[in-house]
Amino acid sequence: MNAGEMSVGEQASVVRVTGDDAISCRLMEMGIVPATELELIGMAPWGDPLEFAIRGYRLSLRRAEAARIEIVAK
Amino acid sequence: MVQAARSGSIDTVTIALIGNPNTGKSTLFSALCGVHQHTGNYPGVTVERKTGDFRWGDRSIELIDLPGTYSLAPRSPDEMITVDVLLGRQKGTAPPRSVLCIVDASNLERNLYLVSQVLELGLPTVVALNMMDVAAARGITIDAGELARRLRIPVVPIQANRRRGLDDLKTALASGTRGLVEHSVPAFPAPFEQAVTELASRSAAISGQEPPRFLVQRLLLDTTVYLSESGMPGINGVLANDLQQARERLATAGCAVPGVEAISRYNWVGEVLKGVVSRSNESRVTASDRIDRLLTHRYYGTAFFVATMALMFQLVYLIAEPANGLLDAAKSWLASVVGGMLAEGPLRSLLVTGVIEGVGSVLVFLPQIFVLFFCIAVLEDCGYMARAAYLMDRLMFRIGLNGKSFIPLLSSFACAIPGIMATRVIENRRDRLVTMLVAPLMSCSARMPIYSLLIATFIPERVWLRVFGLRGLVWFAAYAVGSCTAIVVAMLLKRTLLRGDTPPFVMELPSYKYPEWRVVLLRMGQRGWEFVRRAGTLILAVSILVWAAAYYPHRESDIPGEWRARHAQIQAALDDASGLSETDRAAFSEELSHLDRQIQGEYLRRSWLGMAGRGLEPFVKPLGWDWRIGCAVVASFPAREVVVATLGVIYNLGTETSDQDEQLHAALRNATWEDSGKPVFGIPVALSLIVFFALCAQCGSTLVVMRRETGSWRWPIFTFTYMTSLAYFGAFLSYQIACWCGW
Numbered sequence: 163m164n165a166g167e168m169s170v171g172e173q174a175s176v177v178r179v180t181g182d183d184a185i186s187c188r189l190m191e192m193g194i195v196p197a198t199e200l201e202l203i204g205m206a207p208w209g210d211p212l213e214f215a216i217r218g219y220r221l222s223l224r225r226a227e228a229a230r231i232e233i234v235a236k
Numbered sequence: 237m238v239q240a241a242r243s244g245s246i247d248t249v250t251i252a253l254i255g256n257p258n259t260g261k262s263t264l265f266s267a268l269c270g271v272h273q274h275t276g277n278y279p280g281v282t283v284e285r286k287t288g289d290f291r292w293g294d295r296s297i298e299l300i301d302l303p304g305t306y307s308l309a310p311r312s313p314d315e316m317i318t319v320d321v322l323l324g325r326q327k328g329t330a331p332p333r334s335v336l337c338i339v340d341a342s343n344l345e346r347n348l349y350l351v352s353q354v355l356e357l358g359l360p361t362v363v364a365l366n367m368m369d370v371a372a373a374r375g376i377t378i379d380a381g382e383l384a385r386r387l388r389i390p391v392v393p394i395q396a397n398r399r400r401g402l403d404d405l406k407t408a409l410a411s412g413t414r415g416l417v418e419h420s421v422p423a424f425p426a427p428f429e430q431a432v433t434e435l436a437s438r439s440a441a442i443s444g445q446e447p448p449r450f451l452v453q454r455l456l457l458d459t460t461v462y463l464s465e466s467g468m469p470g471i472n473g474v475l476a477n478d479l480q481q482a483r484e485r486l487a488t489a490g491c492a493v494p495g496v497e498a499i500s501r502y503n504w505v506g507e508v509l510k511g512v513v514s515r516s517n518e519s520r521v522t523a524s525d526r527i528d529r530l531l532t533h534r535y536y537g538t539a540f541f542v543a544t545m546a547l548m549f550q551l552v553y554l555i556a557e558p559a560n561g562l563l564d565a566a567k568s569w570l571a572s573v574v575g576g577m578l579a580e581g582p583l584r585s586l587l588v589t590g591v592i593e594g595v596g597s598v599l600v601f602l603p604q605i606f607v608l609f610f611c612i613a614v615l616e617d618c619g620y621m622a623r624a625a626y627l628m629d630r631l632m633f634r635i636g637l638n639g640k641s642f643i644p645l646l647s648s649f650a651c652a653i654p655g656i657m658a659t660r661v662i663e664n665r666r667d668r669l670v671t672m673l674v675a676p677l678m679s680c681s682a683r684m685p686i687y688s689l690l691i692a693t694f695i696p697e698r699v700w701l702r703v704f705g706l707r708g709l710v711w712f713a714a715y716a717v718g719s720c721t722a723i724v725v726a727m728l729l730k731r732t733l734l735r736g737d738t739p740p741f742v743m744e745l746p747s748y749k750y751p752e753w754r755v756v757l758l759r760m761g762q763r764g765w766e767f768v769r770r771a772g773t774l775i776l777a778v779s780i781l782v783w784a785a786a787y788y789p790h791r792e793s794d795i796p797g798e799w800r801a802r803h804a805q806i807q808a809a810l811d812d813a814s815g816l817s818e819t820d821r822a823a824f825s826e827e828l829s830h831l832d833r834q835i836q837g838e839y840l841r842r843s844w845l846g847m848a849g850r851g852l853e854p855f856v857k858p859l860g861w862d863w864r865i866g867c868a869v870v871a872s873f874p875a876r877e878v879v880v881a882t883l884g885v886i887y888n889l890g891t892e893t894s895d896q897d898e899q900l901h902a903a904l905r906n907a908t909w910e911d912s913g914k915p916v917f918g919i920p921v922a923l924s925l926i927v928f929f930a931l932c933a934q935c936g937s938t939l940v941v942m943r944r945e946t947g948s949w950r951w952p953i954f955t956f957t958y959m960t961s962l963a964y965f966g967a968f969l970s971y972q973i974a975c976w977c978g979w
Contacts, residue, residue, distance in 0.1 A: 182459040182494055184311050185740040190498030191307040192742060193346045198502075203525070207534045208630035211639075211741055217345045220528070220745040222626050224633075227740050 163235060165214070166228035168202040174233035175199055181230055193217045194231055248296045250330040251409060252322055254354060255338035256347050257304035258619075258746035260366045263755050264338055264396040265301045268406070271758075275766060277947050278326070283317050284660065285329075292406040300332060306346070308353040309454060309497075311462045312665055322357055323448055334360040336409060341371040341378055341393070342747070344513055348505045349498075352422045355387070356450055362408045363391045369398075370747065375516035383512045397752050422504035427489040428496055431482040432456060438478050456482060459494050524619075524747040531623055541627050544620070545646060548611045552604055552650045552681075559603035567596040585787055586780070594779025594874070598772050601651055601937060604681065605767055608647050608654040609760040615643070617751040621661065622743060629741055635723050636730035638662070638741050641671040645722070648678035649715075652938045656945055657763055664739035670729045672945060673955050676938050677722040679715045679930055682877045686929045687714050689880055689895035693904050694922035710926070717930045721962060767941065775936045778874045785845040786871060786882075794842040795835055803831050845871055859928070859964070860921040860971040862909055869928070876934035920974035924967040932963035 168174060176198040179189050193216055194200070203220070204213040211224045255261040266273075269288025276285045286301040302318045310316040317326065324331025337354050339347035354361055365380055384391035390408040394401030424432075432453050440446040455463050456479060464476060483493055531537050571588045578584040615621045621643065629639030640662045648655030655675040662668040679687075691707050698706040792800070806828045809816065816824070840846055841864075849867030856866040865883075872879035880895050883904070907916040933939065939952040946952075 179495070184460045184737075185742070187309065187311070187460065187494050187498075188306075188740055188742050190495060191309070191349060192744075193349065193498075193502060195495075195498045195502050204529065204532055206532060206626055206630060207538050210630050210633075211626060213528075213532065213626070213745060217343070219343045219346060220525075220747075222622075222741065222743045222745050224629070224741045227742060 163233055164229045165200065165202070165223075165231035165233050166212070166225040168212075168228075168233070168235075170202050170204060173199065173201045173236045175236060177232040177234055179230055180232060185227060186230055189223075189227065189230060192221060199236075200231075200233070247294065248298060249333045250298045250300065251334050251336050252300045252302055252332035253336045253338065254302045254318070254322070254350070255304060256306055256340065256343075256350055256744075258744060259304070259338050259340040259347065260396045261301070261304055261338050262759070263752055264364060264366065264394070265299065266755055266758055267396050267399050267402060269299055273762070275762065277944065278317050279328075279947065283314050290406070292410045295410045297406075297409060298330070299336070300329065305350065307350060309458065311458070311460050314663070314665060316462075319451075319454075322354075322359070323450065332359065334362065334409070336362050336364060336405075338364045338366050338396075341365050341368045342374055342376060344378065344509060345502070345505055348508065349501050351387070352501045352504055355389075355421050356453070358450075361389050362405070363387065363389060364396075364401075364405055365391055365393045366396050368393050369395055370749075374522060377514050377516070379512050383508070386508050386512070397755075422501050424500045425489070425491045425496065427486055428456075428491050428500075431486060435475070435478060435482060439475055442475065455479065457493050457497050459483075522747070527748050528623070528745070531620070532626060537623075537627060541624060544615075544624075548608070549650065551611060552607050555607050556603035556650075556681075560600055563596070563599055563603070567592060582787065582790070586783060589787070590780045590783030591776070593878075594776045594783075595772070598768060598775045598937060600875075601653055602764055602768065604651045605654050606760055606764050608650055609657075609763045610756065612643065612647065612654070612658050613756040613759045614751045616661070617749075617756055619746045619748045622745050625661075625743065626745065633741075635726050636738075637667055637670060637726060638664075638739065640743075641667060644671055645675060645678060648675040648680060651680050651682070652676040652678065652935065653767060653941050654763070656938065656941050657767075659945070666730075666734040666736050667739055669946065669951065670726050670734055672942055673729060673951065673958075674722040674726045676933050676935065676955060676959065677718045677725065677931065679718045680935075682875065682935065683714070683929055685877050685880050685895040687711060687926060689883075689900065689904075690922045690926055692895070693901040694917060694919055710923075714926050714930050717927060717966070721931060721966075725958070725962075766944075767937070774940050775874055778936050782845070782871055782874060785848070786840055786843050788844060790839055790843070795838055799831060799835060799838075803828070803835070806831070840867075858971070859924045859967045860918075860975070861924070862907075862916045864907070865916070865921075865925070869934075872934050874936040876929055876932070879929070879934075919979040920971045923974050923979075924971035927970045928963045928967035930963075931959055931966050933959035 163174075165174065165176075176194055176196055178196055179186050179194055198216060200214050200216045202212060203215050205211070206213075206222075209225075211222045212228055214221050214223065214228075253261065253265060265286070265288060269290050272290065273286065273288040277283070278285045283303055287298060288301065289296060289298045291297070300321060302321060303314070305315065305318055308319055308322070310319050320326040321329055322332060322335065335354050335357070337351050339351060351361075351363060363383075365378065365383075368378070371378060378393075380391050380393045392401055392405045392408050394405055396402075432449065435456060436446065436449055436452045439452060451463075458464065464479070486493060486496065531540055571592050574592065575584055575588050578587065612621070615624065624643055625639030627639070628642035632639050632641050641659070644655045644658040644662075646655075647658055652675045655678070656672050659668050659671045659675070662671060687710075691710050695707050695710050806824050810821065810824055810828065845867055846863075848870060849863040852866040852870070853861075853863040856863075856869075861869075868879045868882040871882045880900075884897070884900055904917050905915070908914060909916055933956045939956060942952040942955060943949050
């Protein structure tokens, strides 16, 4: 399962970020590393981008970017 | 530095200020340096170079404000600047003696990621722990003393917006720069450290000089190949091969790049913060979250967004319009005073028409720039700007841009200058350029007088279904032409010249807060002043050139003898006060001013500009224009709204004409081709002019600001060329189609 498939209010734990390009690097720099907890807390009017709560702050990602984050639901 | 040179005894130290976005970095910078700030550009990139200075004790400190960043991993020339400045490799910038790193106390984990990279630079570092109040409100307590002991550097709790803790911070900065301390540095796995050491010695063997260890580490971690292709000293084919092998070895050793970096650093952050940060309440939902649910809601959020944007434009018209009226009045007053003091001649004309008009055409943008920048600064500072980008991203994504382009483009409907300056929030260079290049296509308020003049004069009012008027429709079409063209041009640019991967939309949504009025006003003032300073001189120079072209050669012999004779005759009659009835006097005055305007018009027609206009006629004829329109269009290069005044002079109405002037309307309707005597203007010509001005780049200020923001003349020249070509063909098509339709 990936973070783009979560539903609002769902919590999950990061397994890994796939890919090694600039986007994946940026995701990891923002604190998305294995075992990080995240929660989907909302989405924009057209269903994209998504708003996540991680490490005590709010991060918005497009679905395509969230799909790089492999997760296990809690 | 000036102070140091003067007194000799004062020691000047350069300190770099760095931090994540939304940590209050600008607030701290303003709080430390006050108005002693200087802005410029780093050569060749679109990064703003901002420095400031302040005194503390016997020290004069120069602070370099580096762009907000989450990481020191350079992946673009713009990000490389930060690293180059910190490593002392940036030409024209003194190597910093120490680093001031500002962190958000309510969000320490992610902020310490950057701190961990800064520590590896080996420079003395001071951490400013900002927003302690926000952290406290969220039930987060931080043991700053313990954090300082673990990091082995000074950690100073501050509240930049309330100016608390600044003296402690200054003391730490002034003393922390004497000598190097040994930091706590994140531990990377041993195989990784070993690989870095090996690569560094390989590189030293090849190039003969040891590269900074920090850069070698970055090179090994940089899987995006930006660094290896950036031509850093010591990197060639051999090393690329070594890099590849090192990465493969690391992958088998279980610490694959680039993942190893984030994992190691966040592990270190976790260790450092254990026992330093404690949370009293476990509630995940903050007040900011509750506001956010409403403001990013599918319906309420969208409605709020539309209302906010509408309010922004209301403010522009509510404040900027009357302010423009005042500026205009001041300009006329000054022109009449200066005109009254000087005798008729080139000097008076230069001052009144060249200088005062030129300065006026720059200042006329100021009220709008101030109002728009005020609104933008408030939106940025309270945290709503990120939400606007979040809400609009889906829409902008379809034309190949991202949500952050929306507000700059929207602002351009009032004025492209603040729009272009507001693109600084877009980190991706290509997206930022595309946004800047299409911003001038949005119909700004300077186009209004032109639309208004042409529509009022030539478009007959017809109303269908009681609401849809023809004039309103043409207004709408003029705006639509610009916006639709902008969308098409943006899509084309993203597919051709500025092609590249879709940049990510990984954006922090900062907590909402009350805007910091000092920061808002300072930012507004700075940008307004920057515009005047940058655009002012050049626009003035161009205005004077255009004035000279429209004034010279100014030969009296060009004016028909009978006009001059009649002029002298009336003047004599008026001067000889006796024996004239009131009605005669009025009639004479009337005739005199009519003659004056005729002579003024004749001079313009015979000027270099007039000659150029005649030379241009074959080129503008397919657009339905005669040489006089061509002339007026050329003269409006510095500022498009000038075309109304120039048309006024060409049609013998004097310079003080406005778009509401009934005389100008009549003069345009009655204008005829000089050879055939047929009317020049009609609906086709009006449409062709409207389309031309909707699409052209006749605004010197916009081009100058674009040069300043992109760092080269290439993009403004490109913009002028593409927009003028589009305008020409657009005008040609609309004229030909309108004629063919028989309008």
